[in-house]
Amino acid sequence: MERYVVGVDLGGTKIYTALADLRGRILAEARVPTGAAGGPEAVMERIAETVRRVLGEVGGAAPAAVGIGSPGMPDPATGAVYSSPNLGWDGVPLKKRMEEILGAPVLVDNDANLAALGEYSFGAGQGARHMAYVTVSTGIGGGLILDGRIYRGAGGGAGEIGHMVLDPDGPLCGCGRRGCLEALASGTAMAARARELVAAGRGKAILGEAGDRAGDITAVSVARAAAAGDAEAREIIFRAGECLGMGLANLINLVNPDRLVIGGGALGAGEPLWAGMERELSARALRPALDRVRVVMASLNGRSGLIGAVALAVNRELGSGNSF
Amino acid sequence: MERYVVGVDLGGTKIYTALADLRGRILAEARVPTGAAGGPEAVMERIAETVRRVLGEVGGAAPAAVGIGSPGMPDPATGAVYSSPNLGWDGVPLKKRMEEILGAPVLVDNDANLAALGEYSFGAGQGARHMAYVTVSTGIGGGLILDGRIYRGAGGGAGEIGHMVLDPDGPLCGCGRRGCLEALASGTAMAARARELVAAGRGKAILGEAGDRAGDITAVSVARAAAAGDAEAREIIFRAGECLGMGLANLINLVNPDRLVIGGGALGAGEPLWAGMERELSARALRPALDRVRVVMASLNGRSGLIGAVALAVNRELGSGNSF
Numbered sequence: 001m002e003r004y005v006v007g008v009d010l011g012g013t014k015i016y017t018a019l020a021d022l023r024g025r026i027l028a029e030a031r032v033p034t035g036a037a038g039g040p041e042a043v044m045e046r047i048a049e050t051v052r053r054v055l056g057e058v059g060g061a062a063p064a065a066v067g068i069g070s071p072g073m074p075d076p077a078t079g080a081v082y083s084s085p086n087l088g089w090d091g092v093p094l095k096k097r098m099e100e101i102l103g104a105p106v107l108v109d110n111d112a113n114l115a116a117l118g119e120y121s122f123g124a125g126q127g128a129r130h131m132a133y134v135t136v137s138t139g140i141g142g143g144l145i146l147d148g149r150i151y152r153g154a155g156g157g158a159g160e161i162g163h164m165v166l167d168p169d170g171p172l173c174g175c176g177r178r179g180c181l182e183a184l185a186s187g188t189a190m191a192a193r194a195r196e197l198v199a200a201g202r203g204k205a206i207l208g209e210a211g212d213r214a215g216d217i218t219a220v221s222v223a224r225a226a227a228a229g230d231a232e233a234r235e236i237i238f239r240a241g242e243c244l245g246m247g248l249a250n251l252i253n254l255v256n257p258d259r260l261v262i263g264g265g266a267l268g269a270g271e272p273l274w275a276g277m278e279r280e281l282s283a284r285a286l287r288p289a290l291d292r293v294r295v296v297m298a299s300l301n302g303r304s305g306l307i308g309a310v311a312l313a314v315n316r317e318l319g320s321g322n323s324f
Numbered sequence: 325m326e327r328y329v330v331g332v333d334l335g336g337t338k339i340y341t342a343l344a345d346l347r348g349r350i351l352a353e354a355r356v357p358t359g360a361a362g363g364p365e366a367v368m369e370r371i372a373e374t375v376r377r378v379l380g381e382v383g384g385a386a387p388a389a390v391g392i393g394s395p396g397m398p399d400p401a402t403g404a405v406y407s408s409p410n411l412g413w414d415g416v417p418l419k420k421r422m423e424e425i426l427g428a429p430v431l432v433d434n435d436a437n438l439a440a441l442g443e444y445s446f447g448a449g450q451g452a453r454h455m456a457y458v459t460v461s462t463g464i465g466g467g468l469i470l471d472g473r474i475y476r477g478a479g480g481g482a483g484e485i486g487h488m489v490l491d492p493d494g495p496l497c498g499c500g501r502r503g504c505l506e507a508l509a510s511g512t513a514m515a516a517r518a519r520e521l522v523a524a525g526r527g528k529a530i531l532g533e534a535g536d537r538a539g540d541i542t543a544v545s546v547a548r549a550a551a552a553g554d555a556e557a558r559e560i561i562f563r564a565g566e567c568l569g570m571g572l573a574n575l576i577n578l579v580n581p582d583r584l585v586i587g588g589g590a591l592g593a594g595e596p597l598w599a600g601m602e603r604e605l606s607a608r609a610l611r612p613a614l615d616r617v618r619v620v621m622a623s624l625n626g627r628s629g630l631i632g633a634v635a636l637a638v639n640r641e642l643g644s645g646n647s648f
Contacts, residue, residue, distance in 0.1 A: 073612055083612060130478050146475060153580025154454050155616040164574045165608050166489065177608060250488045254578060256477025284489050284501060288397055288407060292479040 004061055005317065006051050007309030008068040009111065012036060012086030015047055019054035020310045022064075022317055024122050028057035040092040048101045065105045067312030069114035069305045070094060076156045079108035107312050111305045112159060113150050115298075116143030118308030119261045121315075124299040128259035132251055133298070134161055135264035136244065138219075139174070140182040144255065162186075164247050184243035187219030187266040193236045194222045205230035223269040237269045241276020248277065248295075249284035256289050263298025328385055329641065330375050331633030332392040333435065336360060336410030339371055343378035344634045346388075346641055348446050352381035364416040372425045389429045391636030393438035393629045394418060400480045403432035431636050435629045436483060437474050439622075440467030442632030443585045445639075448623040452583035456575055457622070458485055459588035460568060462543075463498070464506040468579065486510070488571050508567035511543030511590040517560045518546045529554035547593040561593045565600020572601065572619075573608035580613050587622025 002021065009016040011034060019028040030050040034043055047068070055061060072084025079095025081087070098106040109117075116133035119125040125133065131145040140162035144151040151158050162182040163175055170179025171192065183189055197203035198214045205228065207214060209221040225233035248260060267273065282290065300307050326345060333340040335358060343352040354374040358367055371392070379385060396408025403419025405411070422430040433441075440457035443449040449457065455469040464486035468475040475482050486506040487499055494503025495516065507513055521527035522538045529552065531538060533545035549557035572584065591597065606614065624631050 146470065151470065153613075153616075154582035155580055155612050157610065157613045157616075158578065158580040160577045160580070160610060160613070163577055163608075163610055165570050166492070168491065168570060175610070246489050246492060250574065251578065253484045253487055254482065254575065256479055256482040256484070258478035286481065286484060286487055286499070288479050289477075289481045289484070292477075292481075 002058075003064045003317065004055070004058055005310060005313035006054060006063045006066045007306055007311075007313060008047055008051065008066065009114075009306040009309055010034070010043075010047065010068055010070045010087075011111070012071060015043075015050055016306050017047070017050035017054055018306050018310055019057060020314070022314055024307070024310055024314055026310070028054040030054050034087070036087045040087075040089055041097075043087070044094065044097050044101060047098065051102060063102070063104045063313075065107060065313040065316045066098065066102060067107045067109070067114070067309035067316075068094065068098065069111040069309045069312075070108055071111050073156055074108045074110050076152050079106065081108070105316065107316055109150065109152075109312060110143075110156060112141035113143040113152065113156075114308030114312060115263065115304035116145055116159065116261070116308065117150055117311045118300055118304040118306070119263070119298050120145045121311035122300065122307050123304060124261045124296045125259050128257070130255065130257040131259040131261060132159070132255055132257045133261045133263065133304075134248065134251070135298075135304075136186060136262065136266040137264040138186060138188050140186050140247075140264075142251075144257075146255075161247060161251055164250060166243060166246050166250075181243065181247040185240040185247065187269075190219045190222050190236055190240050190266070190269065191217055193239070194233070197232060197236070203232050206233050219266060219269065226272055227270065234272045237272040238276040240266075240269070241273040242280045244273070245277040245280030246284055249281050252281075252285045252289045252293055257293055260293050260295045261298050262295065263300075263304055265302075267297060326382075327388045327641065328379070328382055329634060329637035330378060330387045330390045331630050331635075331637060332371055332375065332390065333438075333630040333633055334358065334367075334371065334392055334394045334411075335435070336395060339367075339374055340630050341371070341374035341378055342630050342634055343381060344638070346638055348631070348634055348638055350631075350634070352378040354378050358411070360411045364411075364413055365421075367411070368418065368421050368425065371422065375426060387426070387428045387637075389431060389637040389640045390422065390426060391431045391433070391438070391633035391640075392418065392422065393435040393633045393636075394432055395435050397480055398432045398434050400433075400476050403430065405432070429640065431640055433474065433476075433636060434467075434480060436465035437467040437476065437480075438632030438636060439587065439628035440469055440483070440585070440632065441474055441635045442624055442628040442630070443587070443622050444469045445635035446624065446631050447628060448585045448620045449583050452581070454579065454581040455583040455585060456483070456579055456581045457585045457587065457628075458572065458575070459622075459628075460510060460586065460590040461588040462510060462512050464510050464571075464588075466575075468581075470579075485571060485575055488574060490567060490570050490574075505567065505571040509564040509571065511593075514543045514546050514560055514564050514590070514593065515541055517563070518557070521556060521560070527556050530557050543590060543593065550596055551594065558596045561596040562600040564590075564593070565597040566604045567600075568597070569601040569604030570608055573605050576605075576609045576613045576617055581617055584617050584619045585622050586619065587624075587628055589626075591621060
């Protein structure tokens with residue numbers, strides 16, 4: 001009898017669920033709003049609904065395992081979710097409750113770890129031994145696959161590159177500290193730099209992309225202006241890329257990976273970001289470490305986390321050890 | 325029959341060799357000058373002499389294994405030593421030649437990895453699961469023990485925290501880059517800051533500790549002036565400590581260890597260094613990561629590397645996997 005697994009990418013705004021076979025092939029998908037405001041129990045019931053819906057595609061078979069990627073800090077030992085402002089959760093027993101509701105083994109990990117595992121298992125990280133994954137979007141996150149396994153560290157927080165300090169007196173970060181990578185190189189950071197420029201009476205092209213409303217400037221406004229050839233927008237993106245390159249150099253020097261996979265929506269800012277990143281990466285990384293690493297773009301697009309949740313469940317079945 | 329191992333700490337100026345039993349108890353020691361100027365073959369013959377000398381203490385028994393810690397970048401696969409300016413070596417087949425000379429299994433690793441292993445096995449890292457070791461002396465180095473094993477990365481360079489960029493426009497580092505942790509927080513960095521101060525007509529107390537010769541100012545001059553209550557010297561050390569704390573915060577955020585062991589001669593700079601370090605570490609590290617880690621001083625003093633070389637050999641015999 002064919003066995004199936006289910007992967008769930010639980011986000012602050014949507015729940016994205018996929019049915020797959022043990023080779024990781026996706027057979028059915030479902031996507032619903034998270035509705036986090038309704039509280040954890042309602043969210044977990046909604047996850048269960050999507051799991052049952054995709055299983056309906058194969059006659060309602062019981063899943064061999066369900067992998068769930070969650071924002072915040074899932075406890076590696078218990079699968080309870082802590083410190084997730086996106087969901088408003090702190091101490092929700094996600095694994096335990098989902099196992100009660102579904103009657104199947106449930107594995108929980110943090111979304112960045114699972115995006116890393118997804119790229120490693122079925123994407124741009126295939127064939128690597130020590131892989132670092134960094135995602136650049138509104139925030140900056142990351143995950144590490146060391147010796148072929150998710151490396152979680154003591155509390156499940158390993159790979160948290162977004163709050164690496166690169167400029168002790170730099171711009172304020174959402175975390176309350178100054179000069180974190182996320183405050184320098186994320187989409188949010190690019191938008192903030194653009195708004196500062198506009199407030200100083202410059203950045204006309206960027207402002208135009210935001211319908212002449214400074215408050216509406218986002219990273220997309222900057223990317224569009226840059227794509228249309230605006231030098232100020234390109235400079236903002238290039239500078240963000242340089243900061244990203246510095247952070248990645250620190251990561252490479254410390255972790256010495258053979259593959260570095262970069263994903264996330266901010267890559268849509270295009271060539272100036274990559275150019276700035278490559279420049280500082282080459283300048284700052286130690287030569288022996290740089291010579292050993294291949295730097296590539298993520299290949300699963302926005303689905304790294306979903307595919308990683310599938311991979312987590314598959315690995316449990318196939319015994320490769322990436323489970324709790 | 326009792327079995328013995330030998331550990332060798334190969335440094336740029338001295339070779340330090342110890343005989344131990346499989347419980348890591350040191351039974352005999354020898355120390356000779358490295359004489360690196362005489363070339364690799366002469367150095368390797370000298371290592372062999374010290375190994376034979378300590379084995380003489382137990383009647384010249386054959387060692388079960390010999391562990392050697394080397395500066396530079398030993399290749400994890402072959403045990404050949406690359407990129408060691410201290411020895412002037414680049415591509416010396418240390419493991420292969422020492423096995424030929426000694427007729428016993430030889431294991432080679434980098435000195436920082438072995439200092440980490442020494443503290444983990446027999447020092448301040450005992451009982452940890454994920455341990456980071458950072459040594460602050462004339463330079464800054466480090467090693468990682470993850471899941472109870474030396475984590476070397478793709479090319480043996482993992483844990484290289486000294487060239488983490490913390491201030492892109494900061495002081496020039498020995499590596500040619502700017503604003504590396506080593507250029508901000510090492511003993512060499514403290515001495516450089518003190519010389520700048522003296523060049524600007526200040527730092528009288530520090531200058532006095534160096535016999536009024538600005539060119540003779542070292543980290544020890546700064547430490548002595550600080551110990552005598554000089555505010556300028558204390559400020560230099562405190563600032564170095566702050567930079568160290570920032571670097572350690574980045575390390576903790578990325579690796580999420582449960583133990584952080586700090587060693588090296590620069591700890592002799594005393595309380596202002598530790599105070600600056602703790603201040604920035606608390607301010608910059610992510611709370612969940614900080615809550616999980618215990619920060620302690622190395623307990624094997626200058627012998628972490630030697631004891632780590634012993635541990636490498638012991639582990640090979642006992643099969644804990646920290647060998648090539």
